[in-house]
Amino acid sequence: MAIDAATVRKVAKLARIAVPEDRLEPLSQELSSIMNWIEQLQEVDVDGVEPMTSAVAAKLPMREDVVTDGGHPDWVLANAPKSADGFFIVPKVVE
Amino acid sequence: MELTNLTLKAALDGLAAKRFSSEELTRAYLAAIDAANPSLNAYVVTSHDKALEMAKASDARRAQGEAGPLEGAPIGVKDLFATKGVRTTACSKILGEFIPPYESSVTANLWREGAVMLGKLNLDEFAMGSSNETSAFGPVVNPWRAQGSDKKLTPGGSSGGSAAAVAADLCLAATGTDTGGSIRQPAAFTGTVGIKPTYGRCSRWGIVAFASSLDQAGPIAKTVEDAAILLRAMSGHDQKDSTSLNIKVPDFASHIGQSVKGLRIGVPKEYRLDGIPAEIAKLWDEGVAWLKAAGCDVREVSLPHTKYALPAYYIIAPAEASSNLARYDGMRFGLRAEGANLTEVYENSRAAGFGAEVQRRIMIGAYVLSAGYYDAYYLRAQKVRRRIADDFDTAFQEVDAILTPTAPSAAFGIGERVSDPVSMYLNDVFTVTTNLAGLPGLSLPAGLDSQGLPLGLQLIGRPLDEGTLFSLASVMEQAAGFSARPQKWWE
Numbered sequence: 001m002a003i004d005a006a007t008v009r010k011v012a013k014l015a016r017i018a019v020p021e022d023r024l025e026p027l028s029q030e031l032s033s034i035m036n037w038i039e040q041l042q043e044v045d046v047d048g049v050e051p052m053t054s055a056v057a058a059k060l061p062m063r064e065d066v067v068t069d070g071g072h073p074d075w076v077l078a079n080a081p082k083s084a085d086g087f088f089i090v091p092k093v094v095e
Numbered sequence: 096m097e098l099t100n101l102t103l104k105a106a107l108d109g110l111a112a113k114r115f116s117s118e119e120l121t122r123a124y125l126a127a128i129d130a131a132n133p134s135l136n137a138y139v140v141t142s143h144d145k146a147l148e149m150a151k152a153s154d155a156r157r158a159q160g161e162a163g164p165l166e167g168a169p170i171g172v173k174d175l176f177a178t179k180g181v182r183t184t185a186c187s188k189i190l191g192e193f194i195p196p197y198e199s200s201v202t203a204n205l206w207r208e209g210a211v212m213l214g215k216l217n218l219d220e221f222a223m224g225s226s227n228e229t230s231a232f233g234p235v236v237n238p239w240r241a242q243g244s245d246k247k248l249t250p251g252g253s254s255g256g257s258a259a260a261v262a263a264d265l266c267l268a269a270t271g272t273d274t275g276g277s278i279r280q281p282a283a284f285t286g287t288v289g290i291k292p293t294y295g296r297c298s299r300w301g302i303v304a305f306a307s308s309l310d311q312a313g314p315i316a317k318t319v320e321d322a323a324i325l326l327r328a329m330s331g332h333d334q335k336d337s338t339s340l341n342i343k344v345p346d347f348a349s350h351i352g353q354s355v356k357g358l359r360i361g362v363p364k365e366y367r368l369d370g371i372p373a374e375i376a377k378l379w380d381e382g383v384a385w386l387k388a389a390g391c392d393v394r395e396v397s398l399p400h401t402k403y404a405l406p407a408y409y410i411i412a413p414a415e416a417s418s419n420l421a422r423y424d425g426m427r428f429g430l431r432a433e434g435a436n437l438t439e440v441y442e443n444s445r446a447a448g449f450g451a452e453v454q455r456r457i458m459i460g461a462y463v464l465s466a467g468y469y470d471a472y473y474l475r476a477q478k479v480r481r482r483i484a485d486d487f488d489t490a491f492q493e494v495d496a497i498l499t500p501t502a503p504s505a506a507f508g509i510g511e512r513v514s515d516p517v518s519m520y521l522n523d524v525f526t527v528t529t530n531l532a533g534l535p536g537l538s539l540p541a542g543l544d545s546q547g548l549p550l551g552l553q554l555i556g557r558p559l560d561e562g563t564l565f566s567l568a569s570v571m572e573q574a575a576g577f578s579a580r581p582q583k584w585w586e
Contacts, residue, residue, distance in 0.1 A: 002352065003462065007462070008458070009466070010465075011458045011461050011462045012442075012458060014461040014465060014492060015417060015445075015457045015458050015460075015461040016421075016424070016437070016438070016441040016442050016445055017442060017445045017446050017449065017454055017457065017458065018443050018445070018446035026130060027455075027458070030455060030516065031455065031458060031462070033516070033517060034409065034455070034459060034516055034517060035459070035462075036408040037406060037409075037517050038409055038410060038472070038585075039406075039477055040402075040403065040406055041245060041377035041403055041406050041407060041410070041472075041476060041479055042475075043403075044400065044403055044478075044479050046474075046475060046479060046482065047098070049478040049481050049482060049532035050405035050478070050481060051474055051478050051480075051481065052477050052478070052480040052481035052484060052531075054308055054338070054532045055294035055295070055308055055309065055338075055530075055531075055532070055533030056293070056294050056295045056338070056340065056558065058295065058338065058340065060337050061334075061337060061341070065287070072196070075196035075197075076196075076427075078194065078196055079192075079193050079194060079428035079429070079430070080426075080427055080428060081425060081426075081429070081430070081431035082431070088426060088427055090426050090437070091434070091436065091437045091440050092436075092437070092511070093437055
């Protein structure tokens with residue numbers, strides 16, 4: 001499966017990674033060579049096979065719906081690139 | 096007595112007998128790290144003050160008669176485990192100077208048992224790599240060199256710092272994580288023992304997530320017994336990880352030295368790859384002979400979907416990674432780059448913060464999950480994963496464990512394989528199957544190649560049957576008599 005430059009641009013957008021124009025073509029080749037190698041999966045007969053979604057068949061546990069931690073806004077904000085007055089500062093989202 | 100040459104077991108015995116203190120042991124390791132790290136680059140953080148503080152507290156506990164099972168043992172921690180107050184970056188620029196306000200469950204278990212943290216160990220960025228070359232802090236250099244050569248070799252990856260530190264006597268043992276072979280392949284490249292336990296044995300809470308259905312923590316150590324001691328301490332149920340298994344943790348070390356007579360061992364014919372070095376095939380045969388001599392019944396088994404494991408992994412792991420790594424958006428922690436609007440800030444932050452291999456995998460993940468391709472790639476890969484797990488189920492009806500090589504080559508040179516992603520991925524051809532199936536896999540050093548570089552053999556077990564692997568590995572360790580150590584050329 002070849003991934004052309006236009007597809008790279010689309011995937012980069014989906015992945016929220018800025019890719020400069022001059023990297024689209026090299027990336028298209030790198031990703032295509034990986035996807036071409038992956039293509040061999042099409043040979044496998046998977047008719048009637050249930051997809052495997054977890055490594056161990058274990059029932060997900062339930063717990064009480066109660067607060068078990070929290071109350072430390074200073075910890076939460078300690079690594080923020082920008083913060084003030086107990087809030088994260090982010091670029092303007094609403095016009 | 097050279098304190099840093101001790102095994103974990105011998106050090107614990109020496110501490111218990113008060114032949115030396117944790118502070119003395121810790122100081123010896125810190126001095127060894129200071130001498131070696133400029134050459135090896137195994138540690139990305141060395142916390143002298145914290146290590147000595149922990150060592151002194153440990154000595155005080157012992158004096159009070161309150162010694163834990165790992166009391167006073169200096170351990171290295173892969174920089175994928177969040178450590179409270181100590182920088183944790185997954186060796187990615189996107190985490191910047193991130194200092195966790197919390198401790199991962201696995202490391203918390205170690206400190207509760209009395210262990211001392213020496214520092215944080217280098218790895219491939221977000222554990223994505225097989226040579227430690229994708230680290231934002233530069234590659235780790237393998238302490239081993241080929242005979243008569245001073246060429247720099249990789250220690251494998253992604254737990255390359257952990258494996259190099261153990262091999263170079265820069266810690267008693269280390270934690271690692273393994274998503275496709277990241278404990279076992281570096282263990283094989285450095286003449287150390289590494290085990291990825293059954294999925295769910297160790298809590299993933301506080302470990303920087305790569306591919307959550309595959310990630311599992313485990314130890315890298317100098318001996319099979321040391322690996323058993325450290326794995327017991329790392330394991331255990333944790334409510335904070337919903338996939339953590341709520342079962343009793345066995346005393347893995349009690350399986351060391353147990354008879355393996357009558358155990359049935361499978362040798363999978365599909366692992367006899369074309370082009371595998373003759374020395375590795377020969378070592379595999381020797382491993383078979385050692386187990387036969389110990390009374391095992393060795394037979395051929397078939398795992399017919401083996402060749403599809405790596406391509407399936409390179410859909411599933413990037414898909415999970417693209418989702419897990421969506422959290423790095425430059426808003427709440429880590430690197431933020433400027434941009435004209437919110438989307439540009441996201442895009443520029445992620446472009447500046449993620450390295451080339453991580454970007455490639457996120458894009459592959461986004462692609463295989465995108466509309467129109469989900470069924471053809473992601474869903475199909477999950478079905479192939481089931482086929483691979485079913486192969487093991489079938490094999491384990493006939494045998495109790497499986498013996499394979501750990502990696503298709505010995506350690507290779509830094510820079511030799513970075514230009515071809517697929518050839519790098521092939522390093523994990525023998526290890527990735529157990530991650531997909533959730534099974535335990537152990538690598539132990541079994542011999543040296545003609546260049547004097549270590550080679551490993553891998554034992555694969557039934558779910559939760561690490562005990563049998565430790566029994567078999569201890570028998571093989573004895574038979575192999577692997578005593579070679581790297582020359583300390585950096586001193």
